[in-house]
Amino acid sequence: MxxxxxxxxxxxxxxxxxxxxxxxxxxxxxxxxxxxxxxxxxxxxxxxxxxxxxxxxxxxxxxxxxxxxxxxxxxxxxxxxxxxxxxxxxxxxxxxxxxxxxxxxxxxxxxxxxxxxxxxxxxxxxxxxxxxxxxxxxxxxxxxxxxxxxxxxxxxxxxxxxxxxxxxxxxxxxxxxxxxxxxxxxxxxxxxxxxxxxxxxxxxRGLVAATVTLHGPDLDLHSGQFGGAVPNPATEIGRLVAALHDDEGRVQVPGFYDDVVELTDTERALFAKVPGGDEAFLRVAQSRATHGEAGFSTLERLGARPTAEVNGIGGGYQGDGHKTIVPSDAFAKVSFRLVADQDPARVAAGFERFVAEHTADGIEARVAWEGAGVRxxxxxxxxxxxxxxxxxxxxxxxxxxxxxxxxxxxxxxxxxxxxxxxxxxxxxxxxxxxxxxxxxxxxxxxxxxxxxxxxxxxxxxxxxxxxxxxxx
Amino acid sequence: MxxxxxxxxxxxxxxxxxxxxxxxxxxxxxxxxxxxxxxxxxxxxxxxxxxxxxxxxxxxxxxxxxxxxxxxxxxxxxxxxxxxxxxxxxxxxxxxxxxxxxxxxxxxxxxxxxxxxxxxxxxxxxxxxxxxxxxxxxxxxxxxxxxxxxxxxxxxxxxxxxxxxxxxxxxxxxxxxxxxxxxxxxxxxxxxxxxxxxxxxxxxRGLVAATVTLHGPDLDLHSGQFGGAVPNPATEIGRLVAALHDDEGRVQVPGFYDDVVELTDTERALFAKVPGGDEAFLRVAQSRATHGEAGFSTLERLGARPTAEVNGIGGGYQGDGHKTIVPSDAFAKVSFRLVADQDPARVAAGFERFVAEHTADGIEARVAWEGAGVRxxxxxxxxxxxxxxxxxxxxxxxxxxxxxxxxxxxxxxxxxxxxxxxxxxxxxxxxxxxxxxxxxxxxxxxxxxxxxxxxxxxxxxxxxxxxxxxxx
CATH class of the missing domain: 3.40.630.10 (Zn peptidases)
Incomplete structure (x- = not known):
């Protein structure tokens, strides 16, 4: 040229x-x-x-x-x-x-x-x-x-x-x-x-997303008459979401990292060359801190590492003030960003196993997927x-x-x-x-x-x- | 007579x-x-x-x-x-x-x-x-x-x-x-x-209730561009809710049980005389299982033990399908049922300490109380x-x-x-x-x-x- x-x-x-x-x-x-x-x-x-x-x-x-x-x-x-x-x-x-x-x-x-x-x-x-x-x-x-x-x-x-x-x-x-x-x-x-x-x-990154719905009692219950003695779907959805990551930010879905192509030292060296760093990232994100999988830089977390993200969570009373109920249902919308060579179908199967393993006695869990996902x-x-x-x-x-x-x-x-x-x-x-x-x-x-x-x-x-x- | x-x-x-x-x-x-x-x-x-x-x-x-x-x-x-x-x-x-x-x-x-x-x-x-x-x-x-x-x-x-x-x-x-x-x-x-x-x-039981709001990034973020690298309030509200109880169903708010008048053996014997039991309770509750603080019967859990209950949880996308965001905010509405001699004000202070201790870096937590509570x-x-x-x-x-x-x-x-x-x-x-x-x-x-x-x-x-x- x-x-x-x-x-x-x-x-x-x-x-x-x-x-x-x-x-x-x-x-x-x-x-x-x-x-x-x-x-x-x-x-x-x-x-x-x-x-x-x-x-x-x-x-x-x-x-x-x-x-x-x-x-x-x-x-x-x-x-x-x-x-x-x-x-x-x-x-x-x-x-x-x-x-x-x-x-x-x-x-x-x-x-x-x-x-x-x-x-x-x-x-x-x-x-x-x-x-x-x-x-x-x-x-x-x-x-x-x-x-x-x-x-x-x-x-x-x-x-x-x-x-x-x-x-x-x-x-x-x-x-x-x-x-x-x-x-x-x-x-x-x-x-x-x-x-x-x-x-x-x-x-x-690839993507696969699901809505998990937890069903507890068949009706909203008075939290005084029943609270503390029945499983609460709003508490349980919290526990499910909390179990998604360990304290190091690693996703706890069984087999999640099995197919991940790890970064080579060369690639990590190139990532490290990128200027700007966390301060610029936080300004754009309008966030007060970075967060994520331990042992990786922000750029690595964003591009080269798979994630589990809660896009929405809900259940029970949503209005102003308080309604002292044990809600009948709660949900979480969870999406997984995937990296090569993760397979959306395999991650989905792992997540269903994860939900089953984390569903409390008396709670019925349902996982609805948004299509087959993106590789x-x-x-x-x-x-x-x-x-x-x-x-x-x-x-x-x-x-x-x-x-x-x-x-x-x-x-x-x-x-x-x-x-x-x-x-x-x-x-x-x-x-x-x-x-x-x-x-x-x-x-x-x-x-x-x-x-x-x-x-x-x-x-x-x-x-x-x-x-x-x-x-x- | x-x-x-x-x-x-x-x-x-x-x-x-x-x-x-x-x-x-x-x-x-x-x-x-x-x-x-x-x-x-x-x-x-x-x-x-x-x-x-x-x-x-x-x-x-x-x-x-x-x-x-x-x-x-x-x-x-x-x-x-x-x-x-x-x-x-x-x-x-x-x-x-x-x-x-x-x-x-x-x-x-x-x-x-x-x-x-x-x-x-x-x-x-x-x-x-x-x-x-x-x-x-x-x-x-x-x-x-x-x-x-x-x-x-x-x-x-x-x-x-x-x-x-x-x-x-x-x-x-x-x-x-x-x-x-x-x-x-x-x-x-x-x-x-x-x-x-x-x-x-x-x-x-007494009662004291609060809405906890967690604020993360100042705007909803694209979960692909930012997910996995910033704290997610919807995940964090789940982790907060999950931390409320240990695996034995005991409330983890600091000092929560300090003022609780424990049941005497006589009282427990009288509680045990009550017929019906869990089966009848579950029928009324329309629940598939009992749940609660380990070591106590359902009746004891309901009447003689204090509880922490999530009455509502929310944050991020709530509609059908999916929106792949990291939400800016999430909340939980939490109420505590109290037993003698718990003091609503002391429990409230303990909960504020609990929230502060469980707030991730980059998340701003706000606790709004519903009045002074009921003894x-x-x-x-x-x-x-x-x-x-x-x-x-x-x-x-x-x-x-x-x-x-x-x-x-x-x-x-x-x-x-x-x-x-x-x-x-x-x-x-x-x-x-x-x-x-x-x-x-x-x-x-x-x-x-x-x-x-x-x-x-x-x-x-x-x-x-x-x-x-x-x-x-």
Missing amino acids: TSTQRSGEREYVLAHRDELHADLDAWLRIPGISAQPDRHADVRRSAEWFAEAARRTGFPTVELLDDGPWLPAVYAEWRSDDPDAPVVLVYGHHDVQPVDPLELWHTDPFDPTVDGDVLRARGASDDKGQLLFHLLGVRAHLAATGRTSPKVTLRFIIEGEEESGSPHFEELLASHADKLACDVCVVTDTGMIAPDVPSAVTGM PCLVPLDTPAYGALTDAISAAFDGAEVLPTREGGSGPEAALQQALGAPLVFLGVGLPDDQIHAPNEKVSLPMLHKGAEAAALLWSGLAATGRDALRG | TSTQRSGEREYVLAHRDELHADLDAWLRIPGISAQPDRHADVRRSAEWFAEAARRTGFPTVELLDDGPWLPAVYAEWRSDDPDAPVVLVYGHHDVQPVDPLELWHTDPFDPTVDGDVLRARGASDDKGQLLFHLLGVRAHLAATGRTSPKVTLRFIIEGEEESGSPHFEELLASHADKLACDVCVVTDTGMIAPDVPSAVTGM PCLVPLDTPAYGALTDAISAAFDGAEVLPTREGGSGPEAALQQALGAPLVFLGVGLPDDQIHAPNEKVSLPMLHKGAEAAALLWSGLAATGRDALRG
């Missing part, structure tokens, strides 16, 4: 950034919340908007994929004129998270507002902003290389159900397997460590596409070293990897304080510009690597 | 039971729920109804006490023509519990329905039925003894805020101390073991009034032995005892399956008839005991 080329991509991106901003403003106004059925018409509008934007960018083939039980997805293809060029599949999603609690937003989540380098709206970072940098990136790639088709064949698959757990994604991938065949998949739904610390995700995924650092990726990112960040990280969140990446049989890399420019899934989501516009530049460079880099090397 | 007298009281009660039933039907239609401000007009109507019924019974002095911040109470007095007769104060309450969840009622809670020996309505057992047996009891006492005034001077204080924790009762007692002076107080708001096992309460009370078995009480009850139950019990619930009895400086006894005929405070509250009509007979006999018995003996 010559320095002339690099300048070309960046110049184009910066010269055309207003078009990216205008596109963002338009697309972010569509409240495509996949988790809310009354927003499904908006999810369709969102897909149609992106399809139109892809056409406008120059993609010769653009299709709405709405021929299955899934919410509309978008497929776009731009073939390289080189028949031996690698085929690259870009994955992202156009649906967004719900916005409640709405009262905590400082601005309307669907009326994007720009404040300096920051644009605020639901979906700005997750994931619309990141998809739009790709459209600008393709144009920058063509302009800088003087071509009319990209150096690699580009295929985009933009899902509309990611924020609902991608319930039909495997089915969608299977239905359209012919369109999606590729030599490498570029996932664009992640972030970097900091604006001045470029990084690339090398792992995503974790891991990118080996010697993957050739990972080399091309870090070169492109480094160039967009003026030669800075690109650190490998692992994302704590979960997505359909493992399903992609399995369905495609191709290596995965992650090109994403979200920032830790983007408040995705929370009120006041934002995106950094300069990060989107760097994303566009890196994407433009990546297509050249992957072409130079070649199909055979990419497939390994 | 001669057998002629006994017959006279019972004959009168049974001959006039339809009047009791008609009164019950009328009074129970008034939804005097003291906990609900929009029912406070009904609480007043309920007080007015009882005042009128007392006048109709023949009480020469009847007053509505509404000259303070309390909801209307009723005072009634019927002086004995014997100037040396003991003065007896009867305590009860005319307000009722809320009725939610309404959908679990099989009949309208304020449209009393009679089914054989059972009458169903909110307040049937707690406490309107029991107050009405007293009105019939006074008439039976007069009829059977051929008198125009009772053998003891009777004073009734009928509170209107008991189901809201009697927030102004001490103030009411202080304001009307002159009216309420007595040699013995008869509390009528309790129950017996079974229809064929007469008993008398000799202790009430426990205990009737020594050698109290002379207790002898007169058990004689009267035994007679009403054809000579059966009357077993001493302790009530698990809490009331303003300790405040009464303290304010009056007089001994307390408990005459109540509720049954364990009356479902007070729950949907489908009921009362056994034959138990009310026995209550009326016992009350009629008790006034003679207390007169025979005499003032000096009563005051001890």
